[in-house]
Amino acid sequence: MASKDQEAFYRVHALGTSNLLNALTKLPNKLVKVLLASSATVYGNAALTPTPEDYPLKPIDHYAMSKVAMEEMAKTFFDQLPIIIARPFNYTGPGQHDNFLIPKLIRHFSQKASSIELGNLNVEREFNDVSTICQAYLALLEHGTPGEIYNVGTGKVRSLGTVVDTLIHLTNHPIKITVNPDFVRANEVHRMCGDATKIGALLSRHNVELQVPSLEETLQKMLDAASAR
Secondary structure (H helix, E strand, O other): OOOHHHHHHHHHHHHHHHHHHHHHHOOOOOOOOEEEEOOHHHHOOOOOOOEOOOOOOOOOOHHHHHHHHHHHHHHOOOOOOOEEEEEEOOEEOOOOOOOOHHHHHHHHHHOOOOEEEEOOOOOEEOOEEHHHHHHHHHHHHHHOOOOOEEEEOOOOOEEHHHHHHHHHHHHOOOOEEEEOHHHOOOOOOOEOOEOOHHHHHHHHHOOOOOOOOOHHHHHHHHHHHHHHO
C-alpha cells in the first residue's frame, strides 16, 4: 500500500496535471504550446544507455510511476492541446533544496564538514546544470512539435564518486565518506543517461545552441552561492 507521501505523487503529477489541462481546454484563446515536465526516472534500469525516447518504460518507484501516469493521461489531451512532454535527466544548480544529493554535498563541503554519509558512490547520472535545462525548455516551447516527447539532457554521465572527487579538488577539503546501507536501494537505477539525438536535431534545425556549463563550473557556482549565504 502506498504511503501518504507516495499518494501525493499521483495527486500532484497525474491528477494535478489533469486538472490543469482540463482548465486549459476551456480558455477562450488558442494556446501555442503546453510543455509538461516528466522525468527520466520513467526509464528505470534501462539496458540501453544512452536511452532514447522510444525505449520501453520501466519505472521502479511511485515517483517514476506517477510520471508515467501523467504522460499517459496527457496523451488523451493531444487532440485538444498542443502538448510537448519533456523528460529531463538529472540537473542541479544554486538554490536547489539540500534534501537533494548535490546540494547536500555542497553544504557539507562549504561547511568544511569532516564526514558525510552517502549511498552507492558508483551510480552514474548526468548532473546537468539547471540553466541548460531551462534553455532547453524555452527552445521546446518555441520550436518543439506538439504530440512529441523529448529527452532533455546532454548524454554526459559521471559517477557520484567523481562528483565527490571534483568537490575535493575545488575546495581542497578532504572529507570522509561513509556508505550508509540505508541509502542504498535494492532496485536502484545504476546508470541514467539520455540519448539527446532527438532534441539535438530539433535545435540544430533552428540554429539553437545550448550553453552547457561543465560540472566544475556548476559545482563552483553552487559553492559560491553557499558561501554567500
